[in-house]
Amino acid sequence: MADECPLCYGQLETRHAAPCEECGGEPESLEAFRGGEQAYYLVNVLGGRELILCTGCMVDFGSLDRKFLGVPAGTDYGFDHMEVVREVNGPAARGDNYCPSCGYRLKFLRFVKAVRSHAAG
Numbered sequence: 001m002a003d004e005c006p007l008c009y010g011q012l013e014t015r016h017a018a019p020c021e022e023c024g025g026e027p028e029s030l031e032a033f034r035g036g037e038q039a040y041y042l043v044n045v046l047g048g049r050e051l052i053l054c055t056g057c058m059v060d061f062g063s064l065d066r067k068f069l070g071v072p073a074g075t076d077y078g079f080d081h082m083e084v085v086r087e088v089n090g091p092a093a094r095g096d097n098y099c100p101s102c103g104y105r106l107k108f109l110r111f112v113k114a115v116r117s118h119a120a121g
Helices: 027-034 055-063 106-120
Strands: 013-017 040-045 049-054 083-087 094-099
Touching: 013 027, 040 055, 049 055, 049 106, 094 106
Parallel strands: none
Antiparallel strands: 013 094, 040 049, 040 083
C-alpha cells in the first residue's frame, strides 16, 4: 500500500474501512456497514471511472466541490449523470489506507487524482 497521499502528500494511516470508496474510512460509515444500514453499488462516473459508493454518497456525489475534483465548469457529474453498473453483493469491510488530512480512502484519492490529471491534460 502507498505511504503518502497522492493529493496532499501527507502520511497515510491504515484503517478498517466500509466498502464505500468515498466515505468508507469514516468510523460512522463502518458502523453503518456493520449495522446493515447501507447498500453499495459499483458506478461509472466522470468518463467511465469506476467507484464503489454507498447510497448516500451516490446521491450526494454532485455536491462534491468541482474545484476539489478538478472538474471543468459545465461538466455534469451528479447522481443523474452516473451509471449504476450493479449492486455489490456480499460487500466486506477491509483494511485500507486513509488520509486523515484529506478525509478519504486511498481508492477515492487516486480517483480524484485521475480526474484532475484528465482535466489538466
